[in-house]
Amino acid sequence: xxxxxQHNHHVILSEAASLELGCNYSYGGTVNLFWYVQYPGxxxxxxxxxxxxxxxxxxxKGFEAEFIKSKFSFNLRKPSVQWSDTAEYFCAVNKKSNYxxxxxxxxxxxxxx
Amino acid sequence: GAGVSQSPSNxxxxxxxxxxxxxxxxxxxxxxxxxxQRLGQGLEFLIYFQGxxxxxxxxxxxxxxxxxxxxxxVSTLTIQRTQQExxxxxLCASSLGIDPDTQYFGPGTRLTVL
Numbered sequence: 660x661x662x663x664x665q666h667n668h669h670v671i672l673s674e675a676a677s678l679e680l681g682c683n684y685s686y687g688g689t690v691n692l693f694w695y696v697q698y699p700g701x702x703x704x705x706x707x708x709x710x711x712x713x714x715x716x717x718x719x720k721g722f723e724a725e726f727i728k729s730k731f732s733f734n735l736r737k738p739s740v741q742w743s744d745t746a747e748y749f750c751a752v753n754k755k756s757n758y759x760x761x762x763x764x765x766x767x768x769x770x771x772x
Numbered sequence: 773g774a775g776v777s778q779s780p781s782n783x784x785x786x787x788x789x790x791x792x793x794x795x796x797x798x799x800x801x802x803x804x805x806x807x808x809q810r811l812g813q814g815l816e817f818l819i820y821f822q823g824x825x826x827x828x829x830x831x832x833x834x835x836x837x838x839x840x841x842x843x844x845x846v847s848t849l850t851i852q853r854t855q856q857e858x859x860x861x862x863l864c865a866s867s868l869g870i871d872p873d874t875q876y877f878g879p880g881t882r883l884t885v886l
Contacts (some may be wrong), residue, residue, distance in 0.1 A: 663814070668812075691872045693874075695877075701879075702863075702877050702878060702879040702880060703863070703877040704877075705874060705876070708874060710872045749814060749815070751815075755871070755872070756871050758803065758805075758820060758822070758867075758873060759817055759820070759828075760815075760817070760875065762814035762815040762816075763814050764812070764813055764814045765812075765813075765814055
């Protein structure tokens with residue numbers, strides 16, 4: 660079955676630390692890739708997405724992600740986190756021309772001030 | 773502009789009762805999705821509407837769950853004879869219905885079945 664794995668369920672970092680959250684998917688073929696974020700008390704928001712082209716994509720709030728096709732990965736990065744980055748982060752994937760998104764279980768990120 | 777809205781934001785019900793959850797998509801979005809999110813888990817696809825096409829109901833967990841979309845806009849998710857395992861956050865998303873596409877989410881309805 661198709662699946663998306665986020666290996667870290669909880670991550671705790673201090674402010675200014677660098678962040679990398681892992682996301683791996685099990686599909687073959689071409690895919691669309693997404694990272695969504697859910698801040699405390701808020702709804703899911705799109706952080707960034709990859710459809711095609713440059714595999715390094717930049718999103719809002721200084722986040723970026725790199726699509727590595729050979730590794731079936733789409734890891735999220737930020738060089739220096741802030742307390743306001745405390746949130747839950749979800750990776751999602753769909754096959755091209757297929758609307759169904761398959762979601763990872765999410766990573767809860769806590770930034771200590 | 774206005775985003776996806778959902779109502780109610782919270783619903784507490786007794787086991788065996790029916791509930792209706794409402795979703796208002798972004799104006800102009802032809803695609804609408806319902807998801808369920810249980811505590812500590814990712815989103816679980818329930819149903820998908822695209823324009824006037826027959827909905828994809830493949831994610832509905834049982835025949836107690838149904839959804840409709842009136843006039844290609846507002847959607848209602850109905851859960852009949854609720855069970856405790858139905859307790860979750862129910863999320864609605866909408867999108868332009870193009871390929872590739874991006875889904876935009878509402879705030880969700882937190883359903884608690886006692």
